[in-house]
Amino acid sequence: MKVLNQQHVPVIDIDLPEIDLPDFPPQFPDLSVDKRTERLRFAFMDDIADFIPIETFDDVALLGVKTHSTPEQFDEFMEDREWLPSTIAMLKQFVEEDAKKHL
16 A cells, blocks of 8 residues: 655655555465474574563474474574574574585
8 A cells, every 4th residue: 555655855855765555454474384484483483582571482482493393403403592592593503404405
């Protein structure tokens, strides 16, 4: 939905950009994402759980990572998670997995 067309303001000689708002009602995200995206999403949720004082939130995030990972991937993630934020630990795992594929 277009809210404002591009406008030129001659007094200060700038162009205001065109402003669009998302359609309403919002569209649901595509639920057919791969396991790698789900693992990253739950790892990010685990990082967010550090700021939310509800222990269950952290448990749900780790359960989501475990559900979408192999046992080896999950063990490696838990080791890296001890000294890295969960999102960075997951990205590190992705880089290592991609490096193994290209060997």
